[in-house]
Amino acid sequence: MTASSTASSVLPPGFAEIPPMSGFGRAMGPWYEKTENGKGILGFRAGERHINRLGIIHGGMMMAFADVVLSEAQRRVTGRPSVTMRMAVDFVSPARLGDWIEGVGEVTRSTRNLVFVRARIWRGKHTLMTASGVFNFIRPRGEDGKPLPEQE
């Protein structure tokens, strides 16, 4: 085992695996999480399945991770399920195979139906991506197709 493969298999302290709960999570994850000052910091190790033809992490993968980071931040604050309505990202710096990548989100506003979130994703001291998203709360629907009363 080389030094670099050893480094790539080490999980930074405090992180625990989030059990994959979807086909996409099984194919692209696992994601890891730790709680710091009440916020959830997510992380993943960039692998072969994440890279593009240039050998850097695929933009789609970075956006998928940003989507997970943003939704996790909104879920922690509101406790409600939601779907992504809009998302905007800046690709600040590329990530490479073997990199340990982390991200954290922050709710900037929450209304009755919408929640606005922003996030930063980094590797070590380098910002890789900034993102912002708008999420729409999901309301369970009854058999008549009308939304059920709020359950909170």
Add this chain to the structure above:
Amino acid sequence: MTASSTASSVLPPGFAEIPPMSGFGRAMGPWYEKTENGKGILGFRAGERHINRLGIIHGGMMMAFADVVLSEAQRRVTGRPSVTMRMAVDFVSPARLGDWIEGVGEVTRSTRNLVFVRARIWRGKHTLMTASGVFNFIRPRGEDGKPLPEQE
């Protein structure tokens, strides 16, 4: 074989597989492409590996596909390799397991260093996502780290 699994395995006329050229493409693809009026229409069949915990196509997957659609459009017009700098997407309607999803991009402006592209992604008559992106051309660098002269 049931009617629905037959439907899910049919490739719409004119589409051919793009051989995966990256780890991400192998994990999430294949993508398919056909040329119509000089534009490249990309497509993929939504599978188990693309869905989120709600059973709809993961937002990250939709954004990854949008990224591929946008870059393919820019590559067709400029013939030059590029990386994504910014991207913004609207999730107009969700896609589901088994859906055949298509997308096409259009270059709105190209400068010496940047290219601006927009795209629409749909299923049948339903728009699923609109996206816009800014791409930065990649210039090969010499041993001194300075960009080489343009090769065109």
